[in-house]
Structure formats: C-alpha cells, structure tokens
Amino acid sequence: MHDRKDSDSRKLLRRLKEILAAAGGGQDRLDQITHHIADSMGTDVCSIYLFRDPQTLELCATEGLRAEAVHQTRLRLGEGLVGRVARAGRNINTENAPAEPGFRFMPETGEEVFPSFLGVPIQRVGEKLGVLVVQCREARLFSDDEIYGLEVVAMVLAEMTELGAFQGSQSDSMPQAHRFPLMLRGTTAQEGAAEGHVWLHEPRVVVANPVGDDPEKERARLHEGVAMLRESVDRMVGAADMGGTGDHTEILETYRMFAHSRSWLKRMEEDIRLGLSAEAAVEKEQSSARARMEMSADPYLRDRLHDLDDLSNRLLRILTGQGRDTGAEMPERPILIARNIGPAELLEYGRKLKGVVLEEGSVGSHAAVVARALTIPLVIHASRITTEALNGDPILIDGDQGIVHLRPEETVATAFRDKIAMQAEAQNRYASLRNLPATATCGTTVQLYMNAGLMADLPSLEGSGAEGVGLFRTELQFLIRNHVPRRGELAQLYRRVIDNSHGKPVMFRTLDIGSDKVLPYMKPQDEPNPAMGWRAIRVGLDKRGVLRMQLQALIRASVGRPLHVMFPFIADISEYEDAYRILMQEMSREQRLGHEMPTDIRVGAMLETPSLAFAPQRFFEMCDFVSIGGNDLKQFFFAADRENERVRRRYDTLNTSFLALLEQIIARCEAARVPLSFCGEDAGRPVEALTFAALGLRRLSMRPASIGPVKHLIRRVSIAELRQVIEDGKSQGLTNLRRPITEWLARQ
Template sequence: MNTPTRGASSRVLLQKLRDVLANREGGQERLDIMVRVIAETMDTEVCSIYLRCDERTLELCATEGLNPEAVHQTRMRFGQGLVGRVAEHGQAVNTADAPRTPGFRYMPETSEEIYSGFLGVPIQRLGESLGVLVVQNKSVRKFSEDDLHGLEVVAMVIAEMAEAGAFTSSGDLGGIAPPHSSPVFFRGIQGQEGVAEGVVHLHDPHIVITNPVSDDPEAEHRRLHDALHRLHGEVDRMLDTGAVDEAGEAAEVLHTYAMFARDRGWITRIEDGIREGLAAEVSVEKEQASIRKRMSHMTDPYLRERFHDLDDLSYRLLRLLSGQRDDRFDIPDNAVLVARNIGPAELLDYGNRLCGIVLEQGAVSSHAVIVARALAIPLVLQAGRITREALEGDPILIDGDTGFVHLRPEDSVRSAFREKMAMRAEAQEKYATLRELPAQALCGTIVSLHMNAGLMADLPSLVSSGAEGVGLYRTELQFLVRSKVPRRAEQAALYSRILDSGRGKRVVFRTLDIGSDKVLPYMRPTDEPNPAMGWRAIRLGLDRRGVMRMQVQSLLRGANGRPLSVMFPMVAQLDEFLEARKLVFDEAAREVSMGHVAPQSLEVGAMLETPSLAFAPDAFFEIVDFVSIGGNDLKQFFFAADRENERVRRRYDTLNVSYLTFIGQIVERCDRHDTPVSFCGEDAGRPIEALCLSAMGLRNLSMRPASIGPVKHLLRRCDLDEVRAVIDDACASGAQSVRPAIEDWLYRNNITL
C-alpha cells in the first residue's frame, strides 16, 4: 500500500477553500464542500466538522467519510471522547492509534472505530472554543507538523465564518442556532443595585471578519503596514500629550507600550499568517489568540500586564484594519456598557450617559464599582462570556439587585422585568415623600442617615436623597483616575468645591486609602501575599509622609475657615492614630503661621476597621474626636473571610450573633467615653441590617445615597426597643444568626421592606 502524501500546506488548503467561501450555497452546503475539499487535499479518508450547539455541547455538522446519517444526530459534551477533549482543553490531539488513545469514545452511529490515524484541532476565536475540525485515516498515521499547522489555520478560518453566520444563512443547520441570535441569561454578582433596560454598547466593539481568506498577500501586507503606521502615530500622540511626567513610572509604562507596538517579532508573526493566505485581520486575531493563551498560564502580574499591552495593541490594530472608528462615546441614550473590565477614568469618561454596566470580570471593591456607585448606575460583575455573546445594539436587561443579566430577552422575561421596574419607580416615589422627615423610630429614637461619596457627581444626591451630611468622602478616587499625583492647589480647589456643595452640612474626608486593591496608576505595586492586610491606608501614609502632609495641607486650605472633619483609615493601634493626629495639628499650626485661614473647627477621627482597635487603651477613645466603624473591612477581618473571594464571601452574615455582639461592645465603649460613633459600609444601606445596627445602639449610619430612602422607610415603622428584645432573645437561644428571628418579627407585625 502506498504511503499517502502528507504535509498539505495551509496555503494550498486556503486556495482551494476560497471558492467555497465565495459560493452562494446555504450553510450546510458550504460545510459539506469544505470537509470534502479538506479530505481530498490532505489525502485522508475522513474529515469532520463539529460545532458548538450550546455552551458545553458539540454537534457533528458535516462529514466526509463517516456515516452521513450521523450529521446533526451525533452530539457530545466538552471533554467526552477525543473530539470533546480537543474542545475542552483547546489543544490539538494527534495520534496514530485513536481507539487505543486514552479518552477515545466509541460512537456506533458514526462507524469511526475503524479509523486509526486521528488529528483534531480546536475551532477557536480569541480563545473561545466554537468547535473541532477532525481528519482521520484507516491506516496507522501520525500526522505531520505541516498537516497540523495547515489544519489549525483552516480551523481559524472556519471560526471566522461561524462568527459571521456563514453556516446558518438559510437556517438549515439542525440544532445549531445562528450566532448572537438567541436569548442568553447570565448570572453574575451584584456591583451596584438598580435595574435597567437598554441596548448593548460594547466598550471594545465586536469585529466580524466576513472575508477571512486573501488571494492577494501583497495587498494584505500593504494594508497591514498602513494600519501599523497609523497605530504608531496613535501611540506616539499618547506619549506627546504631556499627561505624565517624563521621568515617572507612568512614562515608563507608555514607553514600553510604544516599544511593543514596534516589536519586530509580533509584526513578523502577523506577516507570516498573511503569507499563509489569511486576511490581515485574521492573522492579527491569530496572534492575539496566541497572546491570550500565554496570558492564561502566567502567574507573574508584571508579565501579565505586559502581555495585556500586546492584547490591547492587537485590538487597536484590528480596529484600524477593519476601518472601524473609535466611536465609544457616540452612544445611545439607553446604553448599557458591556466590557471585559474597565478602569475608573474610562468609566468617568462615559459619565451619566449610561443606564447600566455589565462587566465580564471585576471585583466588588474595584475602582469601577466605586465609580458606578457614585454615579448610581446599576452594575453587574463577573457575567462570564458576555463580551463574546453580545453585539452592539442588542436589547439587554440588567438587574443589579440580583446580579442577573438577560441578553436578547424573550417577551415574557421583558414583561416581568418591566413590572419590577414599575414597582421600583413606585417605591422611589414613596421614599421621596420621606426626604424631609427624620429617620425616627416608633420608640422616638432618631437615627442620623448620612451618605458616602467619592466624586463631585455624588454631591447632588446630598439634597435629593435627604442625607444629613457626608459620612465618608473617599479622597483616593481623585488620585486613582489620574496619571500623576494631583497638585496641592488642585486638591485644595476640589475639597473647597465639595464643601460648597455640602451647603453647610458636615462632610467627613477620609484620607488616602490606597494600597491593597487600590493601586495608583503611578505607584509601583508591591508584591504582598495578602495585600488587604499589608502596606496600605494609614500605614502607607505614615511611611510616605510627603503624600500625607500634602493632602492634609490641601484639606486645610480647601476648608478656608469652615469646619473640617478628617478621619484616617485602617487604624490598628493607638500610636498610629497619635502620629497621624499630630501631623494634622502640626500642619494646621504651620498653615496659620503662613497666613492661611484656620478651619473654624477641626475634628480628627479614625475608622475602626480592625478588631484590634476595639480593644485599644482608653486613651484612644478619650482623644479621638469620633469613630466610624468601617463595616466592609471589619467584617472580613472579624470572620477571616476575604470579601473578594466568592467562595467564602457569602459564608458570613452581618446579623451573625458574634458579630452583632462585637458591634454592641464597640458602641458601649464609645458611649462610656462620650465618643461619637457611626457605622459606614454596605451593610448600613441594607434595611434589615440597618435596623439591627440601630437597635444595637448606633445612631449614625452612612451609606450610598440610593439606600437612604429604603432604610428610613423601615426605621420609621419599627420600635427599636422591640427589635433589640428580639435580638437578645435570639442570642440567648443559641441561634447563629438573628436574621430568621428578625424576618419573622417583621412578618408578624406586617412590616414590609
């Protein structure tokens, strides 16, 4: 028997497939012709194409050599058999004896058990498995590297065709639906409460390549180098803006980015793809997919960031090649932003033009979440694969209360969602009527409700929400959204505008809480095994006195004779607070000596976010002007459960008996020393949690503005003495959480949220 000719090049394959791409046949006919051409060119008895029919299932969609009756009948899950293994791991399988290869699955309807030589490659687009391309031989045959490479290139072309809907144009593909056409549901996590109905606006627009094969490599090379020339111009303009100091770390990052844009190896690999017969766009995507694959295996954060630069450059180059202009800010009124992730500065650029945000990645304490909360835009995080499913203009429903997202929803889902939106609107009208009323419980106790803020955009909510002041102003956001440290005069001007917007109401400025997850763009990140418990907040400020001193000076000048309240984050022990407090009063005296106006009054407080500070010496509670319990950090340290880790974040409950008892002890200690105490954090804005915190003795709560109405509504219908009795009874009964008892009490008293 003659040995079959091996090593059909990708160039030959693509030339023969070009006519298939150009014909006007339906989707199934195209697939049938493709498998026949590939089998003939590679001299194999079998060629089969399996495409994904749902997220985890493959369907045999075309074959040359297997039983034709198995088409659209044979299905397998990712990971099942050799074909499923290719799809699951995104890696080729090349074996000379398939039936004896671990993982082989016998499928009698295809008659494939008689074939020994097997080569399967993933059909992928930017790392996502869309299917598997397989060739097989009866004889024992290990396919060559040329065969493997050629089949991988063809698989990439098939992926582009599938993405463009080339195989579903006539709706004849059995169970395979056209891409981006069916309703999709995503279960993410809550970022910012609220609901919204709108249309998708992609932060990185989806690029569909309709002609993935080129018959003129020279023309494609010219297109590539023209796009590269424009890309280099864009990058050079970024360097010439003067937005960063020439000697700073941010400048180093931009120079590295510019160097990557001219990297000869990166460009050569793209040129190689064009020489094989690929269109320039597909060759760029081929290299981009390789970059993402390498990124997925990297643990070094610096290297991952550098490869992220290459990934971003690839996208920019694709946009230039496809002629797609950067119209990310030309958006409709009901736009819901969909992105893999986004930084705070980019999100601020969109501003209030968005009605919702859905991120494929992100964390609950990320900068984007903080900005979204400041802008009161509903946000859902970790909605996996949404950037690959969504198209510009797709209808979308986002529920920030539950973390649910409906893309291209069915009419029944849309109707139910609109009912929920109407109910929320009705509730907001009811809360608006309470705006001028105090949060006074039935027992006569009044709880002061303040708002959290971090942007000038927050301040209008001070009036509209009915907040009595700003219990926490996060000063670090001004630093996070800029490429270099804001100057003293810029900071002072901002703090002055904030106090102006406060209209005489108390505003508490928290000094820089940076480090951990809040790394400034111009600050070299530190390699810490547990950054949340590392060099951050007041610890960083006391080590870098220049930054802290400049901010304190800016706050004093911004006050310009008005009352000033400053508090330090993450205080763990008395001596830290004493050092920071001394710095504030030393700077205040220095400002007066320089002829600047002293604040009318100066309060220096501390955030109690570590259990250790609750047990500080009495001297701390005697000298501190006020204490703010930082519930978000305190809870994670109390329960030893990282709030960024979804596996453990939901394991603890604010209404846990141990935690509530601890809060009660803090309140009692502050009361003994006449130290004003408040509670600040997400839990303060949850009505049931706020009710219980108030019953434990807290009389000042600070929360996001949208939560003030619901919390006030519940407090005004409850007797805090009765609530405290329910809590005490639950504690005495040995219950782990008081939540069931409180919910039962509310139900028995016909008190709804």
C-alpha cells in the same frame, strides 16, 4: 517542498474565500469546506464540529464519515478527543486514536476505520467556536507543516463563523449565533434593576478579509501597522507622567517590549506566507498566545495576557480602521458591556448609562465605586457577555441578584418590568419622608448620612434627605487621572464639594488606595493578599508627600468653614498619632504662611480592623469621631475575602459574635464620649440598619438610594422593643439573630 506547501495552502484559502463570497446557506458552505480541505490535504476525512451551546459540540459537516451522523452526533465539552481539543484549546495529533486517553467510540459516524486523527481548535481571541478534524485510514502522525496549515485554515473558519457564514435559519438544524435568549449569572457589585439595550464599550473588530491574495502586500501592511503601533506605544511611554515616583515605568516598558517583539512579528509573517491576511494573522497569534497563557499557573504570565490582548486589539484597529468610534449610534437606555473598564472611561459615559455589566472587575473596585456614584446597577464576573452580546440587543440587568438576561423572552421581560415598577413606586413613597427625621415609635432618633466620591453624588444630598456626607472617598480624583493631581486642583474640587453640601457636614476620608484600587501611575505591588497589605494609611505614612499635599488641599478648601478629616484603615494607635501629627503640622504651616483657616477641625478614624476595637482607651479619647468601616471589618473578623464568592456569603452580619464586637466598640466610644457611625453596604440594608440602631449606633452612612427604605422602616417600629428581641436571642444561646429579628418584624 516548502513553496508547494505554501502554494497549496494559499490555493485552499482562496477556495474558502470564494465559498464565503458565494450565495448559499450555512450548511452548503460547510459541506463544500470539508470537501475542499480533505481534497487539499489528501486525507480521507475532514469534519467540522461547532458549539451548539457553551457545553455541547455538534458534528455540523463531514467529508468521509457517514452523512446521517451530521447534526445527530453531539459531545459534551471534554468528552472524546474532539471534546478534549475544545476544552484545552490545544491540538491532538495521534496515529492511533482509539488508544488515546478519553477516546469515545461513536458507531453512528463509522470513524473506527480511520485511526489517524488531527484535531485543531476553531477559536477566536479566547472564544471557543468549535473543532476542525482530519483523519486517515493509514496509521500515521501528521507533520508540523500539516498541523500549521490546518491551524491557518481553522483561523479562517473562525473568522467566517464570526461573519455569520454558518448561521442557521429557523428551518435548518444549524446553530443560530446571537439569536437565543441567554441568562448569565454574575456577582452583584451595585444593586438596582434596569432594562435597556447593549452598548459595547469596545466593539469587536470584524475581519472581513481573512484571506490575503498577495502575501507581499499583506506583509507590507503588517509592517506598516506594527510601525504605527510601536510609534504610539513609544509616544505613550514618553508622555507618561510618573508623578515623581518612577514606579509606572516598569509596566510601560514591559508593554513596549511586547510591541517590539521580533518573534511575535515573525510568527505573523509566517501566517501571511501561508495565505492569511495581515488582520487574520494578528488574530491567529492573539488566539494561540491566549490559549497558551490561560493554561499557565504563573499569575505574572496570566497578567501579561492583558498587555498582549491590548496590543493585538490596537494593531487590529490600525489595520482595519475600526476604531472605538465605529459610527454606531448609542441606543436608547444603553447598558454598557465590557471585559473591564477604568473609572475615567466609565465617568465619560456619565448618567447616560442605565447599567453596566463586566466580565471581570471586583466588588470594591473603583469602577464599582463610580457605578454607585452614578446610582446605576453593576454586575461583574458575567463570563462570555462580550462575545455573546451585540450592539442594540435587548438586555435586563438585575443588580440585586447578580443576573443578566440577554435577549430575554417576553414572559421574563414582563416579570422584570413589574419589579422595576414596584421599585419606582417604593422610591416615590420614600420621597414623602425626605424632610422627616428617622425617629422610631419609641422616640429614638437615628441620623442617616450618605456616602459619596464624586461631584455627581452631591445633588443626592438634598434629594435623599441625608443629614450630611458620612464618607467622601477622595481616591476617585486620583484614580481617574493618569498623573498625580495638583494641590490647587484638589483644593478647588474639595471647595466645590463643601459649597454643594450647603452647610451639612462632609467627612473627607484621606486617600484609600491599594488592595483593589491601584493608581494608573503607581506600580502594582503583586501582593499575595492585597486587602491586608500596603494600602490606605500605610501608603500615606510611607509616601508622606502625597498625604501632606492632600491635607493642605483640604485645609485650603475649608477656609471659613468647619473641616472633618478621617484617616482610613488604622490598625494601631501609633498610625493615628502619626497621621494626626502630620495634619497638625500642616495646620501650623498654613497659619504661618498667613492663610485663612477653617473655623473648626474635627479629626476621626475608620475602625476597619478588629485590632482597633482593643486599642488603648486613649485612642478613643483622641478621636473627635469614629466610623466603623463595616465591609472591611466584617471580612477581617470572619477571615472571608469579600471578593471571593465561595466564602463571602457564608458569614452573616447578624451573627451573634459579630454583633458582640459592635457592642464592644459602641461601649468604648460611649465611655470616651466620642460620636460613632457605621459606614458600609450593611448600613443601607433596612434589617441590618435597624439592628445596628438597636445595639446603640445613632449614625449610619449609606448610598443615597438606601436612605428612604431605611428611614421608612425605622419610623414604623420600636427600637427599644427590638433591643429586647436581641437580648432574648442572646440569652437563648442563638448564634445568629436574623430569624428572631425578621419574625419580630413580620409581626409588626
């Protein structure tokens, strides 16, 4: 019985392969396919529904239902049994379709006489393409063998869809894939605007031969590919440098466990036996595992989905020979599209890129930090971009609004080009202010510093007119390696940073990892709230070897010149005292070893938690400088996670209570005569920057591109007058000062 089923399945798949190879339009192919499936399975009906758009399914071909319903019957995602199959990515098998929850009667199809219903999703690695349905007049449930056979057919249909077998033309009513303009709304991770062409970080593997002619030959190919995969994973585990911690071992061992899974291999062998090629079998199992895991509420299982995806993609590349370097040439003005990307990979592209769009990512991730360093716009959470975009597609990225226009209409493109031209013109105007001070009309001067994290940033120090580096993020050198960097490497890098600053001060922030910045060789902590967990100075004081090594590198890099060290995420005075003591011990040790020393050392702290605003006065007196870490301080003050789109925009920096907290910090620093700066996204927003200056902040640190607009505004107004506007607003009991401040600015 099994052999006959196998033979029928392979026969049907061979027919599908012939249909794919034959000349003809998409509609003709679909009509033939529904006829052959119904004939092979002995069913009265076979129908194929494809997505017209992400929310709408359309009946595109049928054998057994009324022909006039084709391209007329449409269902919303989740509507009717077909919509339910599509939404959940799961089969529905019933002997009494009208009695099923969510059943929708569609009189135009004539399907009321077919109570038996089996619907199977047509999907390809997380991408929903449509639904394949068979129906019978007699009331019966379909067998497990029939279900499995239909899933195999659905897999081939998914590959045929990817190969463009069913694409329509302008003259017919078939859906046209990858043709229409598409606007995607994501999240801003780095501002700016760019026009260019799509460059896929990992081009999709195209399975050109979904059907296998010889099961034994395909099985041998699969085994050969899996053996190569296992060998490469074993080599990766063996070569991994654990940095002396051993934390990473568990992650790689989980990865190896997947690669050596017998059940995974067994399921793929079963797919091949029924007629799929080795590649199609890998993709079928990847798609069904993805559908299962995405339904899981267990965050651990959902995380493992990435491991399984990565392994399946590696195996597909081995079997097809389609490595990342497919021979395609990078287009002009490339805009990188990826599901996610690490900082090292992003840095490899360097300044060739005009922008980046990710399906995943986070506002504070290291990829976002690299994008800022490269001064290119970055949009994250742009769902479906990797499946919708093709290499070379025209694309517009608006980092200010978090919007992406793929294959834009000419009217959209024209308006967008006008916006880019206006921004370029404004930057040219700001260039003339480069060597002028940020002095307001009332005579108040504000020092403008820049944030940096890479050598690539340093040319901006001169070009932007910044007076120094208010924050140098040292964690990027740790994030872009797969092992702990050596002290000598770090000392050399820090020395080059100081050399390139040409005497301007550089505030080196010690390692700020944890939260969304996890080192590739360090085990993630799986904390429920990592932003408030084991991160920054907490890690440094627990893993003192790394902190001491970094401090030694900074001391050796600053020989004969001043050194500024800043400790991140101090929440209690004792943490600062411990870190300060370690730094002084390293200074004494270097001196005892006879090494030349920095000419001066200044030690400061980042004030990122409200608790530190209430620290004993002794804390402020101990510090040589303090820097408000605005991004973290704001999220903790308002209890609003800045990675959460539903709450992060709800709270305004110009809220009176937040400004009152800043005023308290300013007063405490003035009493202790300690210099204070504000560092964060808000420092680079002209209205917010001006408000901070009116409160009494005299040093702001921001991304290089923001220095021009901020300086331009400061030089045109009176900070003393704005101070009065703020006081008036507070005396009126206003809870937010944005409106009176912007109205005052409009009058200027």
